[in-house]
Amino acid sequence: MLIYSSNVGYPRIGEKREWKKALESFWNGQMNEEQFTKTMETIRLDSIRKQVEKGIDLIPIGDFSLYDHVLDTAFMFGYIPERFKQIVNPLEQYFAMARGTNGQHALEMTKWFNTNYHYIVPEIGQTKPKLVENRLLQEYKLIKETFHIEAKPVLLGPITFLLLSKQYDRNEWRKHLAHLVPVYVELLKQLGEAGVSFVQMDEPILVQNIDDDIINAFHHVYNVFHRDIPNINIILQTYFASVSHYREVVALPVAGIGLDFVHDDGENMEVINTYGFPKDKILVAGIVDGRNVWKSSLVQKAKLLHHLAGVSEQLIIQPSCSLIHVPVTTKHEHTLPTELASTLSFADEKLDEIRMLTEHMKGNVTIDELIKYDEQTTVYFSKFRQSKQTDDITTVPLNRTSYSERQKAQRAHLQLPLFPTTTIGSFPQTSDVRQARMKWKKGEWNDNQYKSFIKKEIAKWIDIQEQLRLDVLVHGEFERTDMVEFFGEKLQGMACTTNGWVQSYGSRCVRPPIIFGDIAHLHPMTVGETVYAQSLTNKPVKGMLTGPVTILNWSFVRNDISRKQVLMQLALAIREEVLLLEKEGIRIIQVDEPALREGLPLKKEKHASYWEDAVIAFRITTSSVKKETQIHTHMCYSQFEHMMHVIDELDADVISIESSRSHGELVSVFETYEYEKGIGLGVYDIHSPRIPTKEELSEQIERALRVLRPEQFWVNPDCGLKTRKEEETIAALQVMVEAAREYRERLLAYGGMKSWK
Numbered sequence: 209m210l211i212y213s214s215n216v217g218y219p220r221i222g223e224k225r226e227w228k229k230a231l232e233s234f235w236n237g238q239m240n241e242e243q244f245t246k247t248m249e250t251i252r253l254d255s256i257r258k259q260v261e262k263g264i265d266l267i268p269i270g271d272f273s274l275y276d277h278v279l280d281t282a283f284m285f286g287y288i289p290e291r292f293k294q295i296v297n298p299l300e301q302y303f304a305m306a307r308g309t310n311g312q313h314a315l316e317m318t319k320w321f322n323t324n325y326h327y328i329v330p331e332i333g334q335t336k337p338k339l340v341e342n343r344l345l346q347e348y349k350l351i352k353e354t355f356h357i358e359a360k361p362v363l364l365g366p367i368t369f370l371l372l373s374k375q376y377d378r379n380e381w382r383k384h385l386a387h388l389v390p391v392y393v394e395l396l397k398q399l400g401e402a403g404v405s406f407v408q409m410d411e412p413i414l415v416q417n418i419d420d421d422i423i424n425a426f427h428h429v430y431n432v433f434h435r436d437i438p439n440i441n442i443i444l445q446t447y448f449a450s451v452s453h454y455r456e457v458v459a460l461p462v463a464g465i466g467l468d469f470v471h472d473d474g475e476n477m478e479v480i481n482t483y484g485f486p487k488d489k490i491l492v493a494g495i496v497d498g499r500n501v502w503k504s505s506l507v508q509k510a511k512l513l514h515h516l517a518g519v520s521e522q523l524i525i526q527p528s529c530s531l532i533h534v535p536v537t538t539k540h541e542h543t544l545p546t547e548l549a550s551t552l553s554f555a556d557e558k559l560d561e562i563r564m565l566t567e568h569m570k571g572n573v574t575i576d577e578l579i580k581y582d583e584q585t586t587v588y589f590s591k592f593r594q595s596k597q598t599d600d601i602t603t604v605p606l607n608r609t610s611y612s613e614r615q616k617a618q619r620a621h622l623q624l625p626l627f628p629t630t631t632i633g634s635f636p637q638t639s640d641v642r643q644a645r646m647k648w649k650k651g652e653w654n655d656n657q658y659k660s661f662i663k664k665e666i667a668k669w670i671d672i673q674e675q676l677r678l679d680v681l682v683h684g685e686f687e688r689t690d691m692v693e694f695f696g697e698k699l700q701g702m703a704c705t706t707n708g709w710v711q712s713y714g715s716r717c718v719r720p721p722i723i724f725g726d727i728a729h730l731h732p733m734t735v736g737e738t739v740y741a742q743s744l745t746n747k748p749v750k751g752m753l754t755g756p757v758t759i760l761n762w763s764f765v766r767n768d769i770s771r772k773q774v775l776m777q778l779a780l781a782i783r784e785e786v787l788l789l790e791k792e793g794i795r796i797i798q799v800d801e802p803a804l805r806e807g808l809p810l811k812k813e814k815h816a817s818y819w820e821d822a823v824i825a826f827r828i829t830t831s832s833v834k835k836e837t838q839i840h841t842h843m844c845y846s847q848f849e850h851m852m853h854v855i856d857e858l859d860a861d862v863i864s865i866e867s868s869r870s871h872g873e874l875v876s877v878f879e880t881y882e883y884e885k886g887i888g889l890g891v892y893d894i895h896s897p898r899i900p901t902k903e904e905l906s907e908q909i910e911r912a913l914r915v916l917r918p919e920q921f922w923v924n925p926d927c928g929l930k931t932r933k934e935e936e937t938i939a940a941l942q943v944m945v946e947a948a949r950e951y952r953e954r955l956l957a958y959g960g961m962k963s964w965k
């Protein structure tokens with residue numbers, strides 16, 4: 209029996225975010241290219257060394273990236289959009305594509321399947337791909353020289369790559385594929401000649417609902433690979449859900465099939481039990497959860513592996529997906545309660561679990577040792593995992609009075625002008641703000657010092673907003689590190705790490721909180737800052753909360769009760785905060801749900817029940833307020849075509865959505881969907897430092913007004929402004945308010961709005 213341990217991908221960011229710091233220093237000009245390249249190589253080699261020391265047999269290479277692995281793939285095959293062609297320095301060109309420059313807009317960025325990781329969307333255009341540089345080959349050789357090991361190159365497969373790309377006619381995708389396949393062959397041939405034995409080809413598109421055309425393409429492409437590069441063992445890797453078209457996929461002429469046995473809802477095992485697994489192939493079993501942070505039950509995992517060992521003679525044991533979705537190591541966590549800390553397993557600890565399970569399967573680790581490992585964890589789990597299900601959601605209202613009633617009441621109550629202007633919530637998190645927080649966390653500042661600093665920031669920005677003549681103001685979220693982490697710190701049943709960083713996009717990272725026990729609202733979380741801000745102005749200040757679905761999707765969640773149960777607990781807790789804000793006189797409350805779409809299951813059959821739970825959770829959170837109280841919600845990065853009914857069912861009075869980068873598409877959504885409630889279509893992109901011109905903004909407004917009624921339309925940026933600089937923010941908002949006011953006046957002069965008053 210063949211048994212190997214393996215890894216799918218390792219975090220790039222370094223134990224203490226050395227990677228992020230190097231990138232930002234390089235971009236700021238504090239580090240030159242040579243220093244930068246050297247630092248990055250050290251980080252890369254350190255992570256390989258760690259995996260070597262942990263005794264992993266198949267260590268991935270090519271998973272490391274200076275920004276994103278999809279961008280790397282595009283870059284390696286020469287998919288360089290025309291606008292970047294005149295940049296001669298490759299590194300500069302690479303970062304220009306990722307981040308844009310003064311003159312050239314960046315490539316689009318979007319969510320990687322159902323994760324909070326964002327990839328760069330390649331632009332195919334008319335490019336004929338070529339192998340610009342075989343980075344994998346260089347890396348393979350370097351690793352072989354340095355560590356005397358045979359590493360496993362990882363490549364994004366051609367079919368997933370093309371289907372995730374844009375700017376080509378989907379009807380012609382097979383033509384583009386035909387161009388790409390020989391380039392992959394060339395790359396793989398070079399690897400084969402250098403002695404590479406295993407290559408991991410990631411084709412996660414195989415877990416989505418795919419049509420026959422795509423399945424046929426898989427047959428074609430992998431047959432070509434088999435014919436032209438017979439000496440390389442290709443592992444066809446899937447993750448995040450069960451593989452669709454199981455029988456066709458396992459029949460492909462590859463050496464191994466990588467399946468996710470954690471996030472598959474048991475479906476991969478089911479099809480294996482029904483249809484068997486081909487005798488001549490390696491079963492590459494993803495069994496340790498690559499997307500959550502709990503220690504595995506090794507006994508259960510071993511049981512699963514023994515079962516699989518009866519199905520296939522050749523077994524590779526690995527995490528369920530790349531470990532970029534979990535933090536690097538638990539070893540720098542010193543502030544978590546011991547009981548909790550003892551149940552956690554981040555990337556490094558997961559590799560230890562993989563090694564132990566592999567040794568067990570080889571007969572070198574006894575079941576008793578696994579039992580011992582599990583028993584320790586169980587003891588700790590028992591300290592915080594009793595679920596008391598005290599709250600009954602059936603008594604909570606899910607419906608408000610009709611929208612037209614609410615609309616009338618809110619108009620009287622709020623007295624807002626036509627095209628009200630507002631922002632999404634956060635204002636710049638300057639290094640002053642972050643440093644103040646650091647001083648407070650380190651104990652250099654006491655609570656009062658920090659609180660009065662935050663108050664000063666709030667007052668400053670209320671003043672700025674008044675001067676800008678915005679209509680609905682916000683307090684600015686200066687007290688928050690992150691919109692989810694902030695609530696994680698305050699709710700019962702959640703804990704925050706000090707160093708549990710995970711890459712979100714580029715150099716930006718988040719520390720997802722850990723939901724370990726029953727959630728409860730302990731004390732007011734946002735009332736102080738919001739009420740203070742409201743005390744400084746007569747204009748309405750919008751309360752700002754993160755919604756239950758987003759807290760769930762952007763946290764690591766306990767797995768002893770269902771996600772739905774956790775979701776409802778969160779909904780009840782945030783509902784309490786909504787009611788507190790209302791009681792304190794806050795007239796508008798925004799409940800952000802930017803992760804609503806991203807949490808959608810990858811299989812269509814599962815959409816309806818996800819949407820149902822999400823809508824109920826949002827309604828639990830927001831339906832208990834008076835009709836005068838205006839509920840807002842916000843979403844970003846979404847494709848709304850197939851979810852307008854959901855947005856409608858949330859029943860928020862006003863929704864703000866990102867749209868400046870995809871305006872045409874959104875407008876067409878509203879051409880076919882009759883939406884009656886308030887809506888703010890983001891009029892400028894907040895990811896760029898560029899100040900928009902009034903003409904651009906007017907154009908955005910005008911386009912939106914072709915499909916929306918003036919009295920439902922709000923004017924706001926695409927998303928929060930926390931990553932922008934102060935000057936940029938003020939300048940951009942000034943243009944935005946002017947554009948809105950101009951439109952307002954024009955419309956009123958035209959006399960079209962009499963009925964509205």
Ligand SMILES: Nc1nc2c(c(=O)[nH]1)N[C@@H](CNc1ccc(C(=O)N[C@@H](CCC(=O)N[C@@H](CCC(=O)N[C@@H](CCC(=O)O)C(=O)O)C(=O)O)C(=O)O)cc1)CN2
Nearest residue numbers: 324639642643645646689690691692712715716717718762
């Ligand atoms: N959870 C989540 N997911 C999300 C989003 C989101 O807002 N939250 N938005 C989208 C992604 N957008 C994002 C936008 C910005 C950042 C971001 O700015 N992250 C910061 C970290 C934010 C943070 O928590 N900062 C800490 C500071 C931690 C720190 O770096 N401290 C420094 C010192 C402070 C300094 O001088 O900067 C240190 O320890 O060395 C704080 O505010 O307190 C970063 O990577 O830099 C992340 C995601 C989608 N997914």
Ligand code: MET
Nearest residue numbers: 632633634800802928929
């Ligand atoms: C990722 S959505 C962000 C919403 C939040 N209120 C902010 O402005 O930052």
Ligand SMILES: [Zn+2]
Nearest residue numbers: 802844927928
């Ligand atoms: Zn947003």
